[in-house]
Amino acid sequence: MPEALILRAGRSPFGARHGRFAQRHPAELLGEVLAAVLRESGTDPGAVDEVLVGCATPVGAQAANVAAAAARAVGGLSGVPASVVSTQDTSSLVALVRAVDAVRSGRCGVVLVGGVELMSTVPAGADMSHRGFGLPLTPTPGEAHLPPGPAAERWAQRHGVGRDWLEEVGRRSRRRAEEAQAAGRLAAELLSLPGGAPPNAGGDELLGAGEVAGRQLPEGLYSRDGLLTATTVAPMADGAAAALVASPAATRRLGLEPVARVAAAAVVGGDPGAGCGSSPEAARRAAALADVSDGGIGRVELAEPFATAVVNWEISCAGWAELLNPDGGSLALGHPQGATGLGLLARLAPALAALDGGGAGLAACDAADGHGVAVLLEA
Incomplete structure (x- = not known):
């Protein structure tokens, strides 16, 4: 093949x-x-x-x-x-x-x-408007499925994850992204587009001055005493x-030279009501398909729609926890949903060459319906 x-x-x-x-x-x-x-x-x-x-x-x-x-x-x-x-x-x-x-x-x-x-x-949610065409979907039997934000908050409550843990994830994402931008590492993933000098004058807009203060709200976003705040939800x-x-x-x-090889990929279904997707299982499956041990992974780029996604990996994939998003993630840069996954790949591919021995890396993402995707790249 x-x-x-x-x-x-x-x-x-x-x-x-x-x-x-x-x-x-x-x-x-x-x-x-x-x-x-x-x-x-x-x-x-x-x-x-x-x-x-x-x-x-x-x-x-x-x-x-x-x-x-x-x-x-x-x-x-x-x-x-x-x-x-x-x-x-x-x-x-x-x-x-x-x-x-x-x-x-x-x-x-x-x-x-x-x-x-x-x-x-x-x-x-623009495609879920009740003012649209047709009838609303009849809920399936069992536990009610919450929207993504409240579902993520419920997941945190059930797993004993406090606001301090989540807030630290959010602050760490921004700190790392700002350090990566200052060091010029984010430039490697940006394309040269019309209307901006390479790598596009201004860079990522949400890393602009003053953005942190505007997003750090003291109260929860989904309930007054909730766990998720603007620091722990990707804009x-x-x-x-x-x-x-x-x-x-x-x-x-x-006559071209590749920047990486796709060693394996996996898509794994999950529980829509869980509040966190199945990307950890997808990552383990991709690693098994590529016959790569836990120690063979040198970097993990994970989508961060909520800080709970990172905490889920810290709990489920403790061996890879220190490899997560070394240059920050969606909590800092923003989450343009349809582009986020390939954005992870754009960051991972050029970084592989700097890993010890060439190494391998994972790009992973979850969806609100519970499924998860992981792609394993090798230099």
Whole structure:
């Protein structure tokens, strides 16, 4: 079975909701990101066999196949089949897994994968409006399923996780992200887009001065005495990300050098009412598929929609806890749902070369319905 190689992965800066990207169309921003990945990898658009795009909420401006609209904006991709993958927060990582499957099966030689979410235009839950079409879904028997925030808070209560633990996770994420930005490490994952000098003037908007004070609310977000606060819930954000996946044969034919190899990937279902997803189990399964021991993992990039996601890993995967998000995560940078997964990959891929012995790393993400995704990369 052919291997799947990553030729380039990168992202736009993540903008604050109602910030720098608020007046952009999702397809326009995504098109610029797709074009940048092709350009920076040295790949001719004519070599692309398929485009797959993750988008958590494909309604409004993100409806009508935003993948095809973005592909049309990129010269040379207008005739390439393009489709949207929508699996909540995991959308772009699931799109990547499907791209890997397409390459490994031999069906495709090169797949361009994207992820986009402009939450200024299409906020979370916009596809769940009771003013929409049809009837509401009849709840399944058993325990009531809460929205993601209250469900995460209930998970923390049931596991004896206090606000101090969660707040430390939030502060640590921001501290690490600010240190990484100051050291120039975040620049490696940012693509050069029109309208900004590389790596896009201004960088990630939510790391701007004064943002911490505006987000640290003294009371819980979901109840007056609740555990989750604005420090421990990732802010909605705008952004796009992309990756180019290719077979070894296509890579040689194009004369390109990969930045990483996809050693394994796993998608694991979970309990929608649990309040935390199954990404720890997905990570263990991916490591087993790649025959990589716990000690063979050198870095883990985990989506942080809530601080509880990190605590879940600290409890469930204690051996990897010290490897989590060394340069911060969604709690600091923001969480453009459809782009977050590939954003993790864009950070992980260039960092692999710096690991001892080349090493391996994991990108992992959970969804509100309980499923988790993990992708294991090797340098």
